[in-house]
Amino acid sequence: MxxxxxxxxxxxxxxxxxxxxxxxxxxxxxxxxxxxxxxxxxxxxxxxxxxxxxxxxxxxxxxxxxxxxxxxxxxxxxxxxxxxxxxxxxxxxxxxxxxxxxxxxxxxxxxxxxxxxxxxxxxxxxxxxxxxxxxxxxxxxxxxxxxxxxxxxxxxxxxxxxxxxxxxxxxxxxxxxxxxxxxxxxRGIVNYQLTTPITDGSLDNIGEILGDQASDHVPDQLEVSVNGQAVRATGKRVPSNAPELGINAITRLAATLLSKLAVRGQFADYCRWLVTKLADQHDGAGLGMAFTDAASGKLIVTPYQWQKTDQTLTLRLAMRYPVTYHEADVTQALTAAILPGTDIKAIRSLPSVxxxxxxxxxxxxxxxxxxxxxxxxxxxxxxxxxxxxxxxxxxxxxxxxxxxxxxxxxxxxxxxxxxxxxxxxxxxxxxxxxxxxxx
The missing domain is CATH 3.40.630.10 (Zn peptidases)
Structure with a gap:
C-alpha cells in the first residue's frame, strides 16, 4: 500500500x-x-x-x-x-x-x-x-x-x-x-552498588541525602544537611542512557560540598574521588574504562543514586558497555578505580543482544x-x-x-x-x- x-x-x-x-x-x-x-x-x-x-x-x-x-x-x-x-x-x-x-x-x-x-x-x-x-x-x-x-x-x-x-x-x-x-x-548493561565505609567520624555532621533518585534518570535536585545547614545541588534530569544531555546532581552536590569547605577527612576524599572520576566523564575515562567499538560506540556511565547511612556511603552506577565487550571487562576496570575498602556488587546485569x-x-x-x-x-x-x-x-x-x-x-x-x-x-x-x- x-x-x-x-x-x-x-x-x-x-x-x-x-x-x-x-x-x-x-x-x-x-x-x-x-x-x-x-x-x-x-x-x-x-x-x-x-x-x-x-x-x-x-x-x-x-x-x-x-x-x-x-x-x-x-x-x-x-x-x-x-x-x-x-x-x-x-x-x-x-x-x-x-x-x-x-x-x-x-x-x-x-x-x-x-x-x-x-x-x-x-x-x-x-x-x-x-x-x-x-x-x-x-x-x-x-x-x-x-x-x-x-x-x-x-x-x-x-x-x-x-x-x-x-x-x-x-x-x-x-x-x-x-x-x-x-x-x-x-549494549550490555550492568548496574553496580559501591559501598564505602567512612571510619574517621567525618560523616557525623552529615544528614540524609534527599532527592528523587532512581535508575531510569539522572537526578536533578539533591539536598543534604551539613551541621544543620542545607546544601543543595541542581542539575538537569534526562534518561540515564543519555547522561551527556543532562547535569547530574550527584556530582554537582559533591563539588558544592567541597567548594563550601563543608566536609573533611575521608568524606572530603570521597567527594573528591566522585568529582574527579565521574563528573562530566560519561564515557568512563575517569574510571579507566573508556571502552569503545565501531558497532556501538563508547561506554556510558551514569551515577544515579547516592545515599548515606550511619558511617557508610553507597553509590549506584549504571553502565552501558559496547557490544564487543563483556561485563567482566567493566568489573575489572571499576574494581581498580574504586576507593580502598569499597565493596562492589553487581545489582543488575543484562548481556548484550x-x-x-x-x-x-x-x-x-x-x-x-x-x-x-x-x-x-x-x-x-x-x-x-x-x-x-x-x-x-x-x-x-x-x-x-x-x-x-x-x-x-x-x-x-x-x-x-x-x-x-x-x-x-x-x-x-x-x-x-x-x-x-x-x-
Whole structure:
C-alpha cells in the first residue's frame, strides 16, 4: 500500500485514534502493590484491560495473559506468528511540576504531551490502531500478527516470563520502544552498588541525602544537611542512557560540598574521588574504562543514586558497555578505580543482544522505514534496554527518529503528532511485509 493511501487512512480516523489513545493515557499505570490478578499493580492492570477492550471492539481475538500482558491477535495461528511487543506501564511523573497534566493527553501546536506518549503508550496504541485500519481496509495477514502489550517493562520485564509460561514465543517481530531505523544490537548493561565505609567520624555532621533518585534518570535536585545547614545541588534530569544531555546532581552536590569547605577527612576524599572520576566523564575515562567499538560506540556511565547511612556511603552506577565487550571487562576496570575498602556488587546485569544483520526480516523492516520516510533504513545499535532482551526473536524498531534523544522519562514527555502518525504508517507497512499482505 502506498504511503499516500496509508496517510489518508490515518487522516480519516485521526479523532478516533486520539480518543482511544487519550483513554489509555489517562490511566496512571505506574507499578504498585501486587495482587493475584494484577502482579504489577492496579494501574498497569487497568491499562491492560483498557487495550483488551479496544482490541475486542476492533474485531480481534484478545486475552490478558496471567494479569501481565495483553495479547491482541490477528489470525488463527497462535504457535507461529509475528509479534509486536510494546508496553503500557510508565515511570512516575516525578516530583518536578509539569506544564501539562502528566496522566492525560494534551495537544498543543502539533505536539502531544503526557507520560507515556513516547514511552510507550503512544507507539503501542498506534500499532493497535494501525492493525485496525488495515483490517477494516480488507487486508488479512498470511502469517498471524499478535500485538503483545506488557505491564512491567519499566521495572524489569518480569511480565515476559509470565507470558512465555503458557504462550509460544513469536517467530519474529519488533518492539516500538527504542529508535529507528532498525536496531540489530543492544549494549550490555550492568548496574553496580559501591559501598564505602567512612571510619574517621567525618560523616557525623552529615544528614540524609534527599532527592528523587532512581535508575531510569539522572537526578536533578539533591539536598543534604551539613551541621544543620542545607546544601543543595541542581542539575538537569534526562534518561540515564543519555547522561551527556543532562547535569547530574550527584556530582554537582559533591563539588558544592567541597567548594563550601563543608566536609573533611575521608568524606572530603570521597567527594573528591566522585568529582574527579565521574563528573562530566560519561564515557568512563575517569574510571579507566573508556571502552569503545565501531558497532556501538563508547561506554556510558551514569551515577544515579547516592545515599548515606550511619558511617557508610553507597553509590549506584549504571553502565552501558559496547557490544564487543563483556561485563567482566567493566568489573575489572571499576574494581581498580574504586576507593580502598569499597565493596562492589553487581545489582543488575543484562548481556548484550546481537541479531544477524543478514536476516531478511530485518531488511523487511528497513524497507518499511524507507518506504514511508524516504530515508535510508540502515541497521543500528542502541544504549537502551527493550523487550528484545527478554522476548525471543524480537528487535527494536522505533519510535524515535534519528537525532531525537533524551525525551522519555522527562517532565513534559512529548511526541510530535506527525511523528506518531509516521510511526503508525511505518508499523502498518512493516505489518504488511512481515504478515505477507499484498495489495
Amino acid at each position: 502506498k504511503k499516500e493511501t496509508l496517510t489518508a487512512l490515518y487522516d480519516a480516523h485521526r479523532t478516533e485514534f486520539l480518543d482511544a489513545l487519550r483513554a489509555v493515557m489517562q490511566i496512571k499505570s505506574v507499578r504498585g502493590p501486587s495482587r493475584p490478578d494484577a502482579p504489577f499493580g492496579s494501574g498497569p492492570r487497568a491499562a491492560l484491560d483498557a487495550v483488551a477492550k479496544l482490541g475486542t471492539a476492533y474485531g480481534f481475538q484478545t486475552k490478558v495473559i496471567h494479569g501481565a500482558m495483553t495479547a491482541i491477535q490477528w489470525g488463527d495461528d497462535d504457535q507461529h506468528y509475528i509479534g509486536i511487543v510494546g508496553h503500557l506501564d510508565v515511570v512516575p511523573a516525578g516530583k518536578v511540576a509539569w506544564h501539562f497534566p502528566p496522566y492525560d493527553l494534551t495537544e498543543q501546536n502539533g505536539r502531544l504531551y503526557g507520560r507515556g506518549i513516547l514511552d510507550n503508550k503512544g507507539p503501542s496504541v498506534a500499532c493497535l490502531f494501525g492493525m485496525k485500519l488495515l483490517k477494516d481496509a480488507g487486508y488479512r495477514p498470511k502469517r498471524t500478527i499478535c500485538l503483545i502489550l506488557g505491564s512491567d517493562e519499566e521495572s524489569g520485564s518480569a511480565d515476559v516470563p509470565r507470558y512465555l509460561a503458557s504462550q509460544a514465543p513469536p517467530d519474529f517481530g519488533f518492539t516500538p520502544d527504542c529508535k529507528f531505523p532498525v536496531v540489530y544490537g543492544e 546481537l541479531h544477524d544483520r543478514r536476516d531478511p526480516r530485518l531488511q523487511d523492516l528497513a524497507q518499511a522505514y524507507e518506504q514511508i520516510t524516504g530515508q535510508p533504513g540502515q541497521l543500528v545499535t542502541t544504549t537502551g534496554a527493550t523487550y528484545a532482551r527478554t522476548m525471543p526473536n524480537i528487535v527494536a524498531f522505533g519510535p524515535s527518529f534519528p537525532g531525537q534523544k533524551g525525551i522519555a522519562h522527562n517532565v513534559d514527555e512529548w511526541m510530535d503528532e506527525n511523528d506518531l502518525k509516521l510511526n503508525m504508517l511505518i508499523d502498518m507497512a512493516a505489518m504488511m511485509k512481515l504478515g505477507g499482505m499484498t495489495d
